[in-house]
Amino acid sequence: MEPVNKPVYGPSQRGVGLIEVLIAVLVLSIGFLGIAALQAKSLSTNNSAMARSMAVVASYSILDAMRADRANALAGTYNQTVTADACPATGSGLATDQLSVWCTQLANTLGANDTTTGVVSCSNTGDCTITIQFDDSRAGTGGSATQQVVTRALL
DSSP states (O other), X not given: OOOOOOOOOOOOOOSOOHXXXXXXHHHHHXXXXXXXXXXXXXXXXXXHHHHHHHHHHHHHHHHXXXXXXXXXXXXXXXXXXEETTBOOOSSSOHHHHHXXXXXXXXXXHHOSSTTOEXXXXXXXXXXXXXXXXXXXXXXXXXXXXXXXXXXXXXX
């Protein structure tokens, strides 16, 4: 038997090259940056949704106070505009006390500045509209920074 000559090949590569590792790290880094940006956007959107929810809760709060003091509400005693940086003083009647507490609630939940306002408008038939306006510029939606929540109810 004659010996069989094996063909001679060049050295074969084993493992992963440095360029391949660098490209994989670059792709992973871009992916992680995308995930971080998505998390940041999600956080700001959730904060905006929470602010709108707190405005709705505040509107129901003043409506409940007006239902408890229906005579003054129908007489128009609650029909005022409050600004969260200058809440009315308490002590001059139940309606004023309730509006002061409501104004403080708006200031604590939506920000104590001049852009956070609450408007109560109630007719003598009990048709009431509560309008709450607040600054939502941190949401970064690209639209208007001023948001408005309007709630209509019958007492």
